[in-house]
Amino acid sequence: MNAPTSHQxxxxxxxxxxxxxxxxxxxxxRFGTNCSTAQVIREQHGRxxxxxxxxxxxxxxxxxxxxxxxxxxVRLAAQYKVPVIPFGVGSSLEGHLLAVQGGISVDVSRMNxxxxxxxxxxxxxxxxxxxxxxxxxxxxxxxxFFPIDPGADASIGGMSATRASGxxxxxxGTMRENVLALEVVTASGEVIRTGTRAKKSAxxxxxxxxxxGSEGTLGVMTEISLRIYPLPEAVSxxxxxxxxxxxxxxxxIAIIQMGVPIARVELLDGNTxxxxxxxxxxxxxxxxxxLMEFHGSPAGVKxxxxxxxxxxxxxxxxxxxxxxxxxxxxxxxxARHNAYFAAIQSKPGCRAISTDTCVPISKLAxxxxxxxxxxxxxGIPYFLVGHVGDGNFHFGYLIDPSxxxxxxxxxxxxxxxxxxxxxxxxxxxxxxxxxxxxxDFLRAxxxxxxxxxxxxxxRALDPHNIMNPGKIFSL
Amino acid sequence: MNAPTSHQxxxxxxxxxxxxxxxxxxxxxRFGTNCSTAQVIREQHGRxxxxxxxxxxxxxxxxxxxxxxxxxxVRLAAQYKVPVIPFGVGSSLEGHLLAVQGGISVDVSRMNxxxxxxxxxxxxxxxxxxxxxxxxxxxxxxxxFFPIDPGADASIGGMSATRASGxxxxxxGTMRENVLALEVVTASGEVIRTGTRAKKSAxxxxxxxxxxGSEGTLGVMTEISLRIYPLPEAVSxxxxxxxxxxxxxxxxIAIIQMGVPIARVELLDGNTxxxxxxxxxxxxxxxxxxLMEFHGSPAGVKxxxxxxxxxxxxxxxxxxxxxxxxxxxxxxxxARHNAYFAAIQSKPGCRAISTDTCVPISKLAxxxxxxxxxxxxxGIPYFLVGHVGDGNFHFGYLIDPSxxxxxxxxxxxxxxxxxxxxxxxxxxxxxxxxxxxxxDFLRAxxxxxxxxxxxxxxRALDPHNIMNPGKIFSL
Numbered sequence: 001m002n003a004p005t006s007h008q009x010x011x012x013x014x015x016x017x018x019x020x021x022x023x024x025x026x027x028x029x030r031f032g033t034n035c036s037t038a039q040v041i042r043e044q045h046g047r048x049x050x051x052x053x054x055x056x057x058x059x060x061x062x063x064x065x066x067x068x069x070x071x072x073x074v075r076l077a078a079q080y081k082v083p084v085i086p087f088g089v090g091s092s093l094e095g096h097l098l099a100v101q102g103g104i105s106v107d108v109s110r111m112n113x114x115x116x117x118x119x120x121x122x123x124x125x126x127x128x129x130x131x132x133x134x135x136x137x138x139x140x141x142x143x144x145f146f147p148i149d150p151g152a153d154a155s156i157g158g159m160s161a162t163r164a165s166g167x168x169x170x171x172x173g174t175m176r177e178n179v180l181a182l183e184v185v186t187a188s189g190e191v192i193r194t195g196t197r198a199k200k201s202a203x204x205x206x207x208x209x210x211x212x213g214s215e216g217t218l219g220v221m222t223e224i225s226l227r228i229y230p231l232p233e234a235v236s237x238x239x240x241x242x243x244x245x246x247x248x249x250x251x252x253i254a255i256i257q258m259g260v261p262i263a264r265v266e267l268l269d270g271n272t273x274x275x276x277x278x279x280x281x282x283x284x285x286x287x288x289x290x291l292m293e294f295h296g297s298p299a300g301v302k303x304x305x306x307x308x309x310x311x312x313x314x315x316x317x318x319x320x321x322x323x324x325x326x327x328x329x330x331x332x333x334x335a336r337h338n339a340y341f342a343a344i345q346s347k348p349g350c351r352a353i354s355t356d357t358c359v360p361i362s363k364l365a366x367x368x369x370x371x372x373x374x375x376x377x378x379g380i381p382y383f384l385v386g387h388v389g390d391g392n393f394h395f396g397y398l399i400d401p402s403x404x405x406x407x408x409x410x411x412x413x414x415x416x417x418x419x420x421x422x423x424x425x426x427x428x429x430x431x432x433x434x435x436x437x438x439x440d441f442l443r444a445x446x447x448x449x450x451x452x453x454x455x456x457x458x459r460a461l462d463p464h465n466i467m468n469p470g471k472i473f474s475l
Numbered sequence: 476m477n478a479p480t481s482h483q484x485x486x487x488x489x490x491x492x493x494x495x496x497x498x499x500x501x502x503x504x505r506f507g508t509n510c511s512t513a514q515v516i517r518e519q520h521g522r523x524x525x526x527x528x529x530x531x532x533x534x535x536x537x538x539x540x541x542x543x544x545x546x547x548x549v550r551l552a553a554q555y556k557v558p559v560i561p562f563g564v565g566s567s568l569e570g571h572l573l574a575v576q577g578g579i580s581v582d583v584s585r586m587n588x589x590x591x592x593x594x595x596x597x598x599x600x601x602x603x604x605x606x607x608x609x610x611x612x613x614x615x616x617x618x619x620f621f622p623i624d625p626g627a628d629a630s631i632g633g634m635s636a637t638r639a640s641g642x643x644x645x646x647x648g649t650m651r652e653n654v655l656a657l658e659v660v661t662a663s664g665e666v667i668r669t670g671t672r673a674k675k676s677a678x679x680x681x682x683x684x685x686x687x688g689s690e691g692t693l694g695v696m697t698e699i700s701l702r703i704y705p706l707p708e709a710v711s712x713x714x715x716x717x718x719x720x721x722x723x724x725x726x727x728i729a730i731i732q733m734g735v736p737i738a739r740v741e742l743l744d745g746n747t748x749x750x751x752x753x754x755x756x757x758x759x760x761x762x763x764x765x766l767m768e769f770h771g772s773p774a775g776v777k778x779x780x781x782x783x784x785x786x787x788x789x790x791x792x793x794x795x796x797x798x799x800x801x802x803x804x805x806x807x808x809x810a811r812h813n814a815y816f817a818a819i820q821s822k823p824g825c826r827a828i829s830t831d832t833c834v835p836i837s838k839l840a841x842x843x844x845x846x847x848x849x850x851x852x853x854g855i856p857y858f859l860v861g862h863v864g865d866g867n868f869h870f871g872y873l874i875d876p877s878x879x880x881x882x883x884x885x886x887x888x889x890x891x892x893x894x895x896x897x898x899x900x901x902x903x904x905x906x907x908x909x910x911x912x913x914x915d916f917l918r919a920x921x922x923x924x925x926x927x928x929x930x931x932x933x934r935a936l937d938p939h940n941i942m943n944p945g946k947i948f949s950l
Contacts, residue, residue, distance in 0.1 A: 120732060120837035163677040174675050176684070177652060192924030198833040199865045200649050201902040202638040202688055204909050204917050204947050205929045209651070209684030213677055230734035257595060259705035261736075300775050358673040362595035390674045427676040434679050442679050449667030453936065454680045460935030461928065472679050 012052055012095060012436045013470070016102040019059035023080040027060055027104070030072055034063040045085075045105040048092040049152070051351040051401055052436060055098045058085060058105040065110050067183060067191055067222040073106050074220065074466075075189030081464045086216040088129060088155030093354050094435025096162065096215055100470040106220060108157055114138045115223065123180060123197050125225045128157025144228045147172040150431065151340050157221050162433040163213030167336065170256075170389030171263040171295065172229065174431065179212050183223035187462035197225055210457075215433050216468035218461050232263075232295035236305055237323040237332055240292070240312050241285045245269060245372060247315040248288045249365045252388045254311045256361050260304050264293040266336050267386040267393065269372075272343065275383060276335045279342030284335065285319065290388075291336050293329070336385070343383035343396050352383070352396035353410040357421035358430030359391045367424055368393060371417045378409050392430035419444075434472045442473065487527055487570060487911045488945070491577040494534035498555040502535055502579070505547055509538040520560075520580040523567040524627070526826040526876055527911060533560060533574040538582050542658060542666055542697040548581050549695065549941075550664030556939045561691040563604060563630030568829050569910025571637065571690055575945040581695060583632055589613045590698065598655060598672050600700045603632025619703045622647040625906065626815050632696050637908040638688030642811065645731075645864030646738040646770065647704065649906065654687050658698035662937035672700055685932075690908050691943035693936050707738075707770035711780055712798040712807055715767070715787050716760045720744060720847060722790040723763045724840045727863040729786045731836050735779055739768040741811050742861040742868065744847075747818065750858060751810045754817030759810065760794065765863075766811050768804070811860070818858035818871055827858070827871035828885040832896035833905030834866045842899055843868060846892045853884050867905035894919075909947045917948065 027035040036042070037060045046057030062073045077084045083103025090097055099105070111127035114135060118124065119142040126135060133153045135146050148159060149166035158164070160182070165174035172178070181195030194207035211218055242248040245267070252265055268276070270286045277284055290312070294304045309320060323329045344352060359367045368386070375382055375395060386393025395417065397410035418428045418441050428434075428441035443451050451473050458465070458475065465475055502510040511517070512535045521532025534557075537548045552559045558578025565572055574580070586602035589610060593599065594617040601610060608628045610621050623634060624641035633639070635657070640649035647653070656670030669682035686693055717723040720742070727740055743751070745761045752759055765787070769779040784795060798804045819827060834842045843861070850857055850870060861868025870892065872885035893903045893916050903909075903916035918926050926948050933940070933950065940950055 118835065118837065120728075121835035122732070123835065163681070165675055169675060173652075176675070176681065177648075186924075186928070190924055192928060193922055194925050196900055196902045196920065197835045198867075198901040198905065199836070200640055200644060200651070200833055200867060200905050202831075202904045202906050202908045203902050203913075203920055204688070204926070205932060206638070206651065206684045206688050207921075207925055207928055209681045210932075213679070213681050230732075232734075253595075257597070257705075259707075297775075297778055299778055300772075303772055303774055356677075358675055360593065360596035360598065360672045361674070362593065392673075392675060425671055426673040427671045427678050429677045430673065430675050431677050433677045438678075445671065445678055447668055449661075449665055450669050450682055451679070453661070453667060453682055456935045457680060457685075457932055460931050 012100050019082050036061045048090050048097040050095040052095040058099040061105045063107050070185045070220050071189045074185050083466050083469050085468050086220045088158035091152035091154045093432045096435045124228050128221045130156050145231050146228050160212050161216050165431040167264045178227045181225040184219040186219045187467045215471050234298040234301040236301045237293045237329040239321045240290050240317040241319050242288045243316045245288045248290050251312045251315045263295040265389040266291040267388045269384040272383040275342040275346045339385045347398045350398040351401050355395045355414050356429045356432040359421050359424045359426030361391045363424035364391050380409050487575050494557050511536045523565050523572040525570040527570040530573045533580040536580045540585050545660045545695050546664045549660050558941050558944050560943050561695045563633035566627035566629045568907045571910045599703050603696050605631050620706050621703050635687050636691050640906040642739045653702045656700035659694040661694045662942045690946050709773040709776040711776045712768045712804045714796045715765050715792040716794050717763045718791045720763045723765050726787045726790045738770040740864040741766040742863045744859040747858040750817040750821045814860045822873045825873040826876050830870040830889050831904045831907040834896050834899045834901030836866045838899035839866050855884050
């Protein structure tokens, strides 16, 4: 592991390729009003929730309504060697949707059908534009649910493409574990299928796992089969306040090491709770807090809760507040899911530079505590939330994007944090992806050899580099 | 999904490439007595537990003792464009170890050190020659265990390369879910690293998962980081007899659909139990049987067991026999793990043609019952065991390899079974891999498009096709 040698900057490298008018004309002939070149539509598709700005929007947006649409759009783009950027709901935090090399956006948000629910097999097959909340709404009556929950109401396509996770990953895994099979339009416009709905398979290269997390650089997902789970018989949530971040973190480490099958364990620091209280009119104690949830049978949930309460008490945890009704639980978890928006609203006009390191659980305290000291020393406002059961946490440094000093400070903090996480055997990104901004970190994390292997695969599968170029690595 | 159009045969396609004496000389200079060309050593390394015969052995065997050894051996082979076949303990069931295109065997069984145990993080890093039993022996004192248990005492390298699993997969997943990070020698002899010990990551292409299950065709694994688990506080095993296979299978389906976190649920048919009774001097009832195991807290295990007993009783399950002491459990599970050897011994001189289909759980009864009727109609002896909680089961057709009629009958049965599994949305191989024998099945399962993508990746990463060529797909 080599430390990255240069600072990263918020202005992405832009190397626009030409989009010939002939391609636009062909797209308009094929797609009619489903191909738009309106400025406002293009601009909507040329940005995401990242802090990146100043990238020209894509030259056109195709609203795909079927696999055939996606295939035809990619075929035409391939013919002209023009970049294709798949678009779901635009909730990427890492610049995945920016047209840094120009090209066209293929918006799959209208491909939003749940194609089949196989309740007996605990699987579901969806189009990529289905969002996670929509999916859970549509399968509610079956007594099953899809647990992966990034903060945003992201599309399943986007979540698959970025290997997303969320608060439930500690028990249910990430998109890596929960995508079973894919239909994908490749860089040549061909439609292929990977995987089956069988729970396990040893049939050749694991293309499903290669494509999950490939950030749109190898193809456009057009169908996704997922694992779903029986709604737990009993659910119980708890909030526990701690005298220090350290105490909360050591409680988490002990819970995981003891093998308690906790469903969620989220950290918020006192400062973030203050923001959430203001935003959502809550009155949570403004000290470090763990938000926890237990899934299982009534007896199992009770047992888990008792074990955790014992551990927490040992580390000085106090004022356990329990929530067993759905309404009470929703109130608590809304607070957690609102943290990002609460923080953004606390500093008008700001953007959040979100970190995403993930370390082996035994290193969590080391990684987190030193980074808090560093951040506090700069005086920059931030929020801090963490899927701490997985060793994953996010600082959100709140910066005014036009203030160079603030940008630089946030960058420096992120840089130090990532280097610390890598030294501790962790990763620069637990769930947001590499996108535009973490390419140096990726090289530092995995070494040139592995990145070269990724590049070799990319060149072989996308020889003209048209699939979301300029993301993950430079070619 | 297209049905395979031609029958498969037990004689693999052999297209030996020349191994120049100059390469052997260079290997002997570099490795001294750790490079052997003795006939008996070569023959040991030219076969495995599959039914394939009549393939000439590799030209030489290099006993690697370090990553550097593997790298040097691959570099020399690459220089002469000579195939390299990685070898662990030789327990493949699919011909992975056969030198169908000639070449050299790189035996990693002496790379058998547990490099680090990170008990606090529930991870361990091992060399590829460590076997699963050795690993569990070496971590026993930490209170942790590694759950993946194919029948053989396979090497962790071999298990990773074939995406193996076993009886515990229903709760703990397969090698896909449990390999965190790899060190790999690529086709050029370069050493790369993939993944980290962090529990989750969204850092670029998931090379770890691409390599797991690639059957030695993309590189040689030289270090493997794995997830390990706290030994459950309580374990309880049970045997339950059923009036019919159908009743046993429907019990399994109900257990899974209700979300009972059962650790193991294995099916044996009456005929297989008879073989096991003879072999191991047991007196199990010779009717269809489920062998089950529950892991958790004492209360949790009790609760699971009660739920399962209720379900089983509904389907006519009877004479539950419980085993709570380690000795009793070992006795039961030894029976299961001995099924293969018991069957082989029941027909002197026979080989087993093992099927490995895996289907979505709701299709398990359809797939299994029709295949039993088919097998019974032929009169061929077989054993039948199944990791039925995953929808995965194995027929082992017991054939005299010199009897063309028996071979043909077994092939026809396997063929029909696979086609049935594919029609039901399943896979031709749950855990053994494609190897030499299932290439047509792979194409039928995933389509030419996906196999072409695999080939494109293979050609890009191994341009001279030296890494275990002739496996998974033809080039």
